[in-house]
Amino acid sequence: MGDDPDLETLGAVFPLPYRIGLILVAGIWGWGVNLQVLQTHKIDVSDLIRYPARTSSHHPPQHLTAYPLAVAATSLFALSITTFWLFTRGDPILVFRYDWLPATFLVSLCVLFCAPLRSLSHGGRRRFLATLRRVSLGGIAESRDGKFGDVILADALTSYAKVLADLFVAACMFITPRASATGRPDRSYGGNFVPLIVAIPSMIRLRQCLIEYFRVRRAPYHPSTGWGGQHLANALKYSTAFPVVILSTLVSHSGHTGGPGAGLRFAWFLASLVHSTYAFYWDVAKDWDLTLLNGARERNSPEHPFGLRRRTMFPSWTYYAVVAGDLVLRLAWVFRLGPGLARLPDSEGTVFLLQALEVFRRWVWIFFRVETEYVRGTATGLGADDILLADYPGKYEDEE
Numbered sequence: 001m002g003d004d005p006d007l008e009t010l011g012a013v014f015p016l017p018y019r020i021g022l023i024l025v026a027g028i029w030g031w032g033v034n035l036q037v038l039q040t041h042k043i044d045v046s047d048l049i050r051y052p053a054r055t056s057s058h059h060p061p062q063h064l065t066a067y068p069l070a071v072a073a074t075s076l077f078a079l080s081i082t083t084f085w086l087f088t089r090g091d092p093i094l095v096f097r098y099d100w101l102p103a104t105f106l107v108s109l110c111v112l113f114c115a116p117l118r119s120l121s122h123g124g125r126r127r128f129l130a131t132l133r134r135v136s137l138g139g140i141a142e143s144r145d146g147k148f149g150d151v152i153l154a155d156a157l158t159s160y161a162k163v164l165a166d167l168f169v170a171a172c173m174f175i176t177p178r179a180s181a182t183g184r185p186d187r188s189y190g191g192n193f194v195p196l197i198v199a200i201p202s203m204i205r206l207r208q209c210l211i212e213y214f215r216v217r218r219a220p221y222h223p224s225t226g227w228g229g230q231h232l233a234n235a236l237k238y239s240t241a242f243p244v245v246i247l248s249t250l251v252s253h254s255g256h257t258g259g260p261g262a263g264l265r266f267a268w269f270l271a272s273l274v275h276s277t278y279a280f281y282w283d284v285a286k287d288w289d290l291t292l293l294n295g296a297r298e299r300n301s302p303e304h305p306f307g308l309r310r311r312t313m314f315p316s317w318t319y320y321a322v323v324a325g326d327l328v329l330r331l332a333w334v335f336r337l338g339p340g341l342a343r344l345p346d347s348e349g350t351v352f353l354l355q356a357l358e359v360f361r362r363w364v365w366i367f368f369r370v371e372t373e374y375v376r377g378t379a380t381g382l383g384a385d386d387i388l389l390a391d392y393p394g395k396y397e398d399e400e
Helices: 005-013 016-040 062-088 092-097 100-114 122-135 147-159 161-175 193-218 229-239 241-254 260-287 316-330 332-337 348-380
Strands: none
Touching: 005 092, 005 348, 016 062, 016 100, 016 161, 016 348, 062 092, 062 100, 062 122, 100 122, 100 161, 122 147, 147 161, 147 193, 147 348, 161 193, 161 348, 193 229, 193 241, 229 241, 229 260, 241 260, 260 316, 260 332, 260 348, 316 332, 316 348, 332 348
């Protein structure tokens, strides 16, 4: 244990369960900030996700009900990790021995979400758990019942996929004799369950896209929905994640820097590049309805700033900044392992950083995805999540 460099540095002070907990707690704060910022721009998220509206002006806005839950989760985290530091003092032997402390924190965080405490966003937590149960099987609500909320949560799960896989790894290490949840993470625990957990969120979204496609096919034809090709293209996007997961598993098992291992790494690089660039294109052109990646005529239309759209609710510069940041963060994992590229250090610190950056990318994505859905709905006069293709250049591409 004393020769483990990761344990002596990051692992001794900030072991895996606490890294997972920090990202989860940050996600709660992030959702509260999402609600608050969107509210300041007159975007009612509760209406988009079909969450019951406030019945009285005396009821606090929803972001103020989210923050107490974030404060409670943060308090649990601070209390647990401070106690852990006091007990272990960075000693690797004590770090291994007191792995029950971070494990208890994660269990407490789960209890906090499930407990019937009405003072801590009871309605919001209940709605979250109900939505999570539905989407965990790939289900998706009808438009009138909050389909858009299901899509947002399922997309968020794809960004938390590696965090959830690490949660499984930490649990396996905690219950395994002569192992410790605070030891150096061994992602071989559970055999092929780790890559399966990473793939499940993409499976969920793939199934949701197919459900939406068949709904469109059963409904009377309407120009705004086309024949459903948009949903098939979206399903294809999520399917490109599976070769990445499979090849990543094979690369980790090969243990070679040359020979067959080099071929697997190159195949992984190509698969990751396809997945990341496809997802980036979809973020910009479909999720945000921007014209930046469209033809020159649409990009340079006098009806909107270069590469944007006719109606925007944030300053123009933010769209360009977010598109650039989305591209960099989409490609971050590719740059880490890509052949011939300046690789990032292969350490637990790097893995944690990339996981946190992906969750940050998704947090930013939510602002503009919700804003886009609001613009679509108000532009047409229909329910926001009844619109599958917005009124933007190229919306009739499914009819061709």
